[in-house]
Amino acid sequence: MIEIEDIATDPKRVRILDGAMKVFLAYGYARTTMDDIARAADMSRPALYLQFKNKTDIYRAIALMLLSRSLEQAKTALAGEGPFAERMMRAIDEALISMMRAVHASPHGAELLDMKSSLADLVGCWRGRLVEHIAKAVQSEAGRNGVDLAAKGLSARLLADMLLDGLEGMKTRISDPDEQRQAAAALIKVIDLALKAG
Incomplete structure (x- = not known):
């Protein structure tokens, strides 16, 4: 099993x-x-091959590094101070929207993103861990507000999955990061409302 956070x-x-x-x-x-x-890393090509067997190995390692950083940023933001919606928005912005800024800005970003099918195992693991972190924050907020999610026909896991599914769909329709933030904020507001008593 791949441990995204143990890079x-x-x-x-x-x-x-x-x-x-x-x-x-x-x-x-x-x-x-x-x-x-090798030149970019200021090392010889033989020294590079001691660390990585090929370009694909390096590409996967980059993805693992970025996904690990993303999870750490989300975890930190969710555990931070402030209202739930603000913490969740920080987590989504840092873990998803801002993480992809450099790739989208590159003239070769589309090529790099087209290769994501070769990272399906890493992305699947990353998504599972991100859902866990979000669900934990949702459950904590529901408890703090005295809300019984089950009585509303909901669960923390369902809300976390709904958020990430909505964000994934949004990315196919919206490419501008500021518009993505607005759409993400609206999704988070819906979840925040579900976590209010009454």
Whole structure:
């Protein structure tokens, strides 16, 4: 089983992944070579091969690094101070919308996103962990407000899944990050209303 949040923080690997991300964004996946990545990481190509077997291995490691950071940011935002809707919006913005800013801004962003099917196992794990964090925050808020979700025909897990499903659908229709934030805020408001007593 892949543990998204348990990514190694070896400085050499992080340097390689950060350099590779810049190269992929600048040239696209297809045109990037292992030499390009080695240069970006300020190391020899043989040294690079000691860390990663090929470009696909590096691409998956970048995805794992970004998804791990995303989960950590969401977890921190949800545990932070302030009203539920503000904490949830921070979590969604930092974990989803802002995370993809550099990819969408790149002329090769579409190519990089088209390859996401090769990351289905990582994305599935990441989504499951994100749902857990959101559901925990929803359950905590319901408890704080004295709301019995089951009596309303709801559950924390159902609301967390609904939020992420809605956000996924929104991304296919809306590409502008500011409009995505507005749509996300509306979805979060609906969930916040479900968590109010009465």
